[in-house]
Amino acid sequence: MMNIRICFLVAISVRVISGTGCEDGWIPYAGNCYHFSHDMESWIEAEGMCLHLGGHLVEINSRSENTFLQGWVDMLNTHFWAGATDLNVRGDWVWVTSKTHLSNTFSLWAPGEPNNLNGWEEHCLMLWTHVGWNDMKCSEHLNYICEAYGKP
Ligand SMILES: [Ca+2]
Numbered sequence: 092m093m094n095i096r097i098c099f100l101v102a103i104s105v106r107v108i109s110g111t112g113c114e115d116g117w118i119p120y121a122g123n124c125y126h127f128s129h130d131m132e133s134w135i136e137a138e139g140m141c142l143h144l145g146g147h148l149v150e151i152n153s154r155s156e157n158t159f160l161q162g163w164v165d166m167l168n169t170h171f172w173a174g175a176t177d178l179n180v181r182g183d184w185v186w187v188t189s190k191t192h193l194s195n196t197f198s199l200w201a202p203g204e205p206n207n208l209n210g211w212e213e214h215c216l217m218l219w220t221h222v223g224w225n226d227m228k229c230s231e232h233l234n235y236i237c238e239a240y241g242k243p
């Protein structure tokens with residue numbers, strides 16, 4: 092009887108997890124799925140890893156999506172790459188997935204950012220714990236957030 096009960100509970104919890112529409116290791120939010128990496132990569136390598144996993148580096152489209160993401164970044168207490176860059180045209184930040192220019196859409200840089208600190212060629216977007224959006228050298232190795240639309 093005990094075994095049957097345990098099996099029943101396991102079956103229910105499996106159904107709840109799959110009911111989110113996200114694979115293991117992905118967190119659901121507003122219909123999309125998000126993966127916070129355990130490994131650290133350069134920005135380019137991070138985008139490659141996200142593609143491999145069935146998503147892209149995260150594109151932050153709204154204040155509510157940003158609040159959700161920053162909450163996890165703060166809780167995990169780790170900096171994470173996100174999917175925007177001005178590598179093509181300096182100062183013209185673009186989301187790599189949609190090709191939308193940040194000047195035409197939602198953006199929420201931390202005060203004083205992007206600052207291209209010390210002429211360090213900071214051309215990739217990261218989410219900084221308890222601070223927010225910062226431009227960072229793309230060759231730095233950071234954790235990264237992937238986003239998949241629907242089920243990855
Ligand atoms: Ca998004």
Ligand SMILES: [Ca+2]
Nearest residue numbers: 206207225226
């Ligand atoms: Ca910066």
